[in-house]
Amino acid sequence: MSAATLSAPQRAPVPSLPRRANGRVLPGFKLTLGYTILYLSLIVLIPLSSLLFKTLTLTWDQFWQAVTSPRVLASYQLTFGASFVAALVNVFFGLLVAWVLVRYPFPGKKLVDALVDLPFALPTAVAGIALTALLAGNGWVGQLLEPHGIKLAFNRNGIVIALIFISLPFVVRTVQPVLEDAEKELEEAATCLGATRWQTFKYVIFPSIAPALLTGFAMAFARAIGEYGSVIFIAGNVPMVSEITPLIIIGKLEQYDYAGATAVAVVMLVISFVLLLLINALQAWQRRHSGAAS
């Protein structure tokens, strides 16, 4: 063992050369790769494949019927619509929060920066009941708005608000590092050339953060689509009106309609895959973009 470890570096002089596929210098490659693949298969791949096999027990007609019944279609519309609105709201406010955190000094800044991650750390069920308590007719916010005829809980508004909460950090955390790395010289140059501050933002700053904004939007959207815990408390869960797709899956499971639940789950899984690929592509674009800029 020690002879091998000692002789290996002599054959391949250590520091300079990049690692070649056949010249792996460090130990543990086979062990860690093997373990990674084994664990990945046991926990993720084999369980996920059970979805596919269960779906194959359905005929195409049965599958199609399960995933396009009116109640399910209404839930897609709601889930995607609410997630889209929530992600859009977060693009706007996420950019604003990231901008303020990076550019302006103000008291309590570190606290706010830490607080942005709260939706990641707070269990979704807790977020759900807390938002419901706030927005219900007798809650702090609800009792102010209810007399004016604005209802935010137990309807679609509540769903959007819960989704804004849980997907809030994504845009902030993708845009923040890009803004931090942005070169002030470009802005100085724009000002020297006579641009107003708004023009500088529109033509210099915004294009450089656009890929990050888009990535953040896609992540927030992807997260919102799958969300269950926070939404069910505040949604009211009325079929055809305020029933999200994950709840449809749960409902079918409770009626022992495993095949139907699986069919809807497959549709959601495929959409998640597409979004994951899209996010990967966006991030590659973002890297190229920032690589070209600097």
Added chain:
Amino acid sequence: MNGMQTVRRTRSGTTEPLWVRWTLISVALGFIFLFLLLPLAAVFTEALRKGVSAYLHALQEPDAWTAVRLTLLTAAIAVPLNLVFGVAAAWTIAKFEFRGKAFLTTLVDLPFSVSPVVAGLVYVLLFGAHGWIGPWLQAHDIKVVFAVPGIVLATVFVTFPFIARELIPLMQAQGTEEEQAAMVLGATGWQIFWHVTLPSIKWGLVYGVILCNARAMGEFGAVSVVSGHIRGQTNTMPLHVEILYNEYQSVAAFAVASLLALLAVLTLVIKSVVEWQFERDQKAAAHSPSEKPPLAGPFTLTPVHSGLGAS
């Protein structure tokens, strides 16, 4: 008037006028207050609505304690499992070049993009009474679904990538030179990991572990599908919150929820401390020519994808 404007423009060439700055800060803080601080405050106010004694009484209920114990047990199994996996996956992805690496990295991220409800469903399909292994398990009197093993498995699934994706970018940025030097000096693989790699990734490791732990203790959707909601047996804390809430035991529900909220606050505090420590270490090591590796943000799908920028 005109002259004054020019003066002000030159003074603030790369920032905004004061009133714009303060408007933006106010709107941003208002948003943070409404969407983050207010819900957090609501949890504690609702929990203490009927006084401290009612609050403490709600926490002393046996079912609440069973839920706390089950949550702790679940995290105590899921976090170490994903820690070992995270280190192994990061070692193999960050320190070696091989075919299919980008694909493997994407697969590691996969559980992040799967809805928690779907994550729970797959285990029901595998281990449930009508599932693949269900009949065999029943014949041998082993319960997975609607029992503790199912809860642990679903939790492991949803927290799967947390530690790995924290370590991969960190270890990639650090390269392999130091490990190779240790090898030349005759260190064994284990010694290299323990004395060379581990000290340089320790903050990333702590970071990943606390985030993984927060999610493991707080997971709701996936666990809800596999648990069966058997009170006092298969109820984790988030599920117990739901049951109490649906029974209109508001104070009790928010009391248990307040424990989870405290956990969240504690997680944020540790996370911030780790980030400051990490930055301090970075500054201390700033003389060395190596580029600064980032501490990847929590949960945000930071670009890890190997191979692309490696060479």
